[in-house]
Amino acid sequence: MTDTRLHADEVNRTFGDVAALTAVNLDVPAAAVTALVGPNGSGKTTLLRLLAGLDEPTAGTVAYHGPAATREVGYLPQRPSFRPGFTVAETLGFYARLVDDDPDRLVERVGLSAAADRRIEALSGGMTRLVGVAQSLAGSPPVVVLDEPGSGLDPEATARVFDVVERLAADGRTVVISSHDLALVERTADCVAVLDGGELVAHDSPAGLRASWGGPLVETVVDHVDGITTTPADEDTTAQASITGTDTTREADQ
Amino acid sequence: MTRFAALRPALAATRAVGERELIAVVRSRTYWLLTAGVGVVVASVAAAGSGVDTGYVPTVVDLLVPTEVLVPAVAFAVGYRVIADDDRRGTLTVLETYPVPSSAYVLGVYLGRLAAVLAAVSIPLILVGGYVAASAGPASPVFATHGGVDSPALYGRFLGSTALLAAAALAVALAASAVSGSRRRALVAGLLGLVAVVAGGDLGLLAAVNAGVVGSDTLSSVLAASPTSAYRGLVFETVVAVAVERSPGAVAVGPAVAGLVGWTLFSLLVATVAVSRR
Numbered sequence: 001m002t003d004t005r006l007h008a009d010e011v012n013r014t015f016g017d018v019a020a021l022t023a024v025n026l027d028v029p030a031a032a033v034t035a036l037v038g039p040n041g042s043g044k045t046t047l048l049r050l051l052a053g054l055d056e057p058t059a060g061t062v063a064y065h066g067p068a069a070t071r072e073v074g075y076l077p078q079r080p081s082f083r084p085g086f087t088v089a090e091t092l093g094f095y096a097r098l099v100d101d102d103p104d105r106l107v108e109r110v111g112l113s114a115a116a117d118r119r120i121e122a123l124s125g126g127m128t129r130l131v132g133v134a135q136s137l138a139g140s141p142p143v144v145v146l147d148e149p150g151s152g153l154d155p156e157a158t159a160r161v162f163d164v165v166e167r168l169a170a171d172g173r174t175v176v177i178s179s180h181d182l183a184l185v186e187r188t189a190d191c192v193a194v195l196d197g198g199e200l201v202a203h204d205s206p207a208g209l210r211a212s213w214g215g216p217l218v219e220t221v222v223d224h225v226d227g228i229t230t231t232p233a234d235e236d237t238t239a240q241a242s243i244t245g246t247d248t249t250r251e252a253d254q
Numbered sequence: 255m256t257r258f259a260a261l262r263p264a265l266a267a268t269r270a271v272g273e274r275e276l277i278a279v280v281r282s283r284t285y286w287l288l289t290a291g292v293g294v295v296v297a298s299v300a301a302a303g304s305g306v307d308t309g310y311v312p313t314v315v316d317l318l319v320p321t322e323v324l325v326p327a328v329a330f331a332v333g334y335r336v337i338a339d340d341d342r343r344g345t346l347t348v349l350e351t352y353p354v355p356s357s358a359y360v361l362g363v364y365l366g367r368l369a370a371v372l373a374a375v376s377i378p379l380i381l382v383g384g385y386v387a388a389s390a391g392p393a394s395p396v397f398a399t400h401g402g403v404d405s406p407a408l409y410g411r412f413l414g415s416t417a418l419l420a421a422a423a424l425a426v427a428l429a430a431s432a433v434s435g436s437r438r439r440a441l442v443a444g445l446l447g448l449v450a451v452v453a454g455g456d457l458g459l460l461a462a463v464n465a466g467v468v469g470s471d472t473l474s475s476v477l478a479a480s481p482t483s484a485y486r487g488l489v490f491e492t493v494v495a496v497a498v499e500r501s502p503g504a505v506a507v508g509p510a511v512a513g514l515v516g517w518t519l520f521s522l523l524v525a526t527v528a529v530s531r532r
Contacts, residue, residue: 052351054347054350070353071351071352071353074351075347075348075350075351077347077348079344080344080348081342081343081344081345082343082345083274083278083340083343083345085277085278085282086274086277086278090277094270094274095348095352097266097270098266098267098270098349098352098353098354099352099353100266135348138352139352
């Protein structure tokens with residue numbers, strides 16, 4: 001059985017009268033890439049923010065079950081932006097100082113050593129995204145949450161970012177991403193959680209989803225999400241996993 | 255010891271944020287233009303008056319009113335959008351995933367920017383003081399401060415009072431920046447804060463006196479609630495009073511310092527609460 005790093009239990013999140021998430025149950029396995037997919041407005045970013053501890057559910061709980069760490073969850077926003085006038089090394093040096101980390105390690109981790117002395121504002125979109133990924137790794141958080149790490153990038157840059165994502169999971173880190181690029185998700189993710197209208201309509205491995213929906217994700221997910229008529233074969237999407245280490249739970253204000 | 259150990263990460267974060275802010279400001283061309291502008295204004299005002307050829311106290315009298323406007327203006331220019339920009343870039347969101355309390359972030363921004371503001375304001379004033387020392391200062395380096403003796407110490411008090419005004423004005427600017435959600439709103443909030451600091455307090459007090467809400471017996475204490483009145487009172491009491499007898503209704507030193515420190519602490523608290531609620 002795989003360890004669970006994050007567990008969302010009956011999570012609801014509303015903004016005024018709008019329900020962004022409804023009764024979401026999700027286990028995020030350790031040392032794996034979990035991808036949240038779904039159309040715009042399906043609740044991906046809301047769920048990511050809850051998993052990253054940046055927001056609190058209106059009802060339900062989100063729990064971190066991992067080792068004690070200075071920084072439990074690293075986060076890459078959808079459009080990372082940094083203070084202009086600083087180099088890549090200086091920017092990452094700032095974040096590294098906050099958690100006693102080595103900025104050179106962060107720069108090397110995302111393959112930006114050659115650009116370490118370049119100004120942030122002179123970087124391409126892909127390189128800026130990699131700086132954001134490196135920032136999310138400062139302090140070696142056991143969990144890294146990346147909000148659409150490939151959006152707005154050309155295919156080459158997207159592939160480079162996803163290569164880094166794959167390596168993070170291979171090194172034992174728990175990675176949660178959201179993405180619209182289903183081909184890359186199918187190639188990279190170990191688990192796929194499909195959201196639609198704020199509800200979790202499927203949660204399985206890419207192979208499991210292929211088997212239950214009868215085709216590659218690229219061809220089937222959107223159809224199923226649009227139609228929402230098929231229930232995935234594996235309904236045990238919220239099974240409890242063995243829990244070790246430090247538990248941190250964020251729950252709705254009572 | 256344990257409490258200090260618990261504070262260490264927050265202090266380290268404050269230092270990291272503060273150094274980043276100072277570097278960011280010092281690398282900005284706008285900051286150097288601003289500093290040069292302050293230098294030109296201060297030098298022009300000093301040259302236009304006769305104080306620099308007479309002594310430190312006359313120079314302070316010449317510089318007092320322009321400084322009341324100039325210092326808050328510099329503080330707002332340096333601080334009005336810094337927190338709003340960090341919010342817009344997503345930096346505040348990202349920092350929530352770090353062990354950085356909102357108070358450590360706000361204090362770091364404040365201290366880093368304050369160092370820049372103090373440098374921009376005090377360097378031209380120190381240069382003017384140096385000119386006074388070379389051209390009109392007392393023949394002997396007297397540092398006495400009792401009535402009737404002009405001395406560099408009095409000019410030092412003027413600089414200290416000006417630093418307190420700068421500290422209060424910058425804190426108000428950061429509070430305005432923190433409560434506004436966008437750069438445009440930050441500009442509007444900053445301008446409103448600037449007007450409030452420079453004139454709003456005085457106008458409010460004037461209205462209160464006219465309405466009879468504030469009487470002459472309480473005027474001295476109430477004046478300290480306005481940053482510029484507190485600053486003016488502080489300079490009058492600690493510098494100008496050497497040459498001019500204290501007038502009734504002038505702000506006493508204690509309430510004046512308390513007023514400026516109060517504005518600083520209250521504004522930093524507002525900024526911290528605003529950042530933590532984002």
